[in-house]
Amino acid sequence: MNHTEEDAIYRIALGMMKGCNASIVKRMVERGVTPREFFTLDLLSVYDALGLNSKNGFGANSREDSLQKAKNEYQFVSRHSIRVLSLADDDYPWLLAEIPDAPVTLYMLGDAELNPMHSASIVGTRKPTKYGMSFCSRFCTDLCGYFPDLSIVSGLALGIDAAAHTAALDSGCQTIAVVAHGLDTLYPAANRDLARRIIKNGGAVITEYPSGSTPHRSCFLERNRIVAGLSQLTVVVESPIKGGAMSTANLAFNYDREVMALPGRVTD
Incomplete structure (x- = not known):
C-alpha cells in the first residue's frame, strides 16, 4: 500500500x-x-x-x-x-465547509466544479403542477443565460428536482445531484439515465454515504443539508408544508443563505 x-x-x-x-x-x-x-x-x-x-x-x-x-x-x-473529498482537505467545497454540520466525507462521481462563482439549489415536490414545472424550466434556463458559470444543485428526485437538472443540462449549465445513498446504486431508478447525462456533461452525483448504504427517510433529510449547503441561493418551486423542500429551505435559512419561493397561482 x-x-x-x-x-x-x-x-x-x-x-x-x-x-x-x-x-x-x-x-x-x-x-x-x-x-x-x-x-x-x-x-x-x-x-x-x-x-x-x-x-x-x-x-x-x-x-x-x-x-x-x-x-x-x-x-x-x-x-x-x-473522488473522495474530506472536510480535512483544501479541495472540499468551501460553501459546504461553512455549515456547522458539514459531512466529514463526500463521494463524488463526475467532474463538477464544486466552488463555482454562482450556485443555486432548486427544490420542490415530486408531484408538481404544470405551473410549477413550467416555471422551473424557464427559471433555470433564464438563470443559466445570465450566469453561464452557474451550478444548479438538486436532489435527483422525481418532479421538480429532475426538471431542474434537465433544464440546467439543456441550457449548458453545470448541475449537481445530491443523493441519499451509496454510489453503488441510483435512486430513483427512473432517473438513472438523467444521472448518466449529468455526469457525461461535466456535472456530478455526490453523496456522504459509502457504498452499500440504502436510502432511508432519515438519509433524505440529512441529504437536504448538503443541497442547501452547496448553494448561495435555495429556490422552492412547489412543496407541501411538511415536504422535503421545506426542510431544505429551513436549513438554508439557518445557514444564512438566500431563500426564495415561487408564489402560488392567484386562482389557488
Missing part, C-alpha cells in the same frame, strides 16, 4: 468513525492534526491534541473498525473512479 493510498483510506475512515463530526474535523485542521495522526497516534495524544476525553468514544477498536471499512470502501471508489 503506497503513501497516497494510505492517506485516502485515513480520510475515508474519518467519515466512517462514529462520533467524528464536522466540529472535530475542523478542530483537527486548526490544531494541525492530520487524518493519519488521528488514527496512528496513541489515544491519549489524540485526546490531548484535540481537547477531547474518553467520553468522545474514540477507542482503539472503533478506530480499527473504521479503518477496515475504509479499506474496503477505497477498493470500491478506486474501481469506479469516485
Whole structure:
C-alpha cells in the first residue's frame, strides 16, 4: 500500500468513525492534526491534541473498525473512479465547509466544479403542477443565460428536482445531484439515465454515504443539508408544508443563505 493510498483510506475512515463530526474535523485542521495522526497516534495524544476525553468514544477498536471499512470502501471508489473529498482537505467545497454540520466525507462521481462563482439549489415536490414545472424550466434556463458559470444543485428526485437538472443540462449549465445513498446504486431508478447525462456533461452525483448504504427517510433529510449547503441561493418551486423542500429551505435559512419561493397561482 503506497503513501497516497494510505492517506485516502485515513480520510475515508474519518467519515466512517462514529462520533467524528464536522466540529472535530475542523478542530483537527486548526490544531494541525492530520487524518493519519488521528488514527496512528496513541489515544491519549489524540485526546490531548484535540481537547477531547474518553467520553468522545474514540477507542482503539472503533478506530480499527473504521479503518477496515475504509479499506474496503477505497477498493470500491478506486474501481469506479469516485473522488473522495474530506472536510480535512483544501479541495472540499468551501460553501459546504461553512455549515456547522458539514459531512466529514463526500463521494463524488463526475467532474463538477464544486466552488463555482454562482450556485443555486432548486427544490420542490415530486408531484408538481404544470405551473410549477413550467416555471422551473424557464427559471433555470433564464438563470443559466445570465450566469453561464452557474451550478444548479438538486436532489435527483422525481418532479421538480429532475426538471431542474434537465433544464440546467439543456441550457449548458453545470448541475449537481445530491443523493441519499451509496454510489453503488441510483435512486430513483427512473432517473438513472438523467444521472448518466449529468455526469457525461461535466456535472456530478455526490453523496456522504459509502457504498452499500440504502436510502432511508432519515438519509433524505440529512441529504437536504448538503443541497442547501452547496448553494448561495435555495429556490422552492412547489412543496407541501411538511415536504422535503421545506426542510431544505429551513436549513438554508439557518445557514444564512438566500431563500426564495415561487408564489402560488392567484386562482389557488
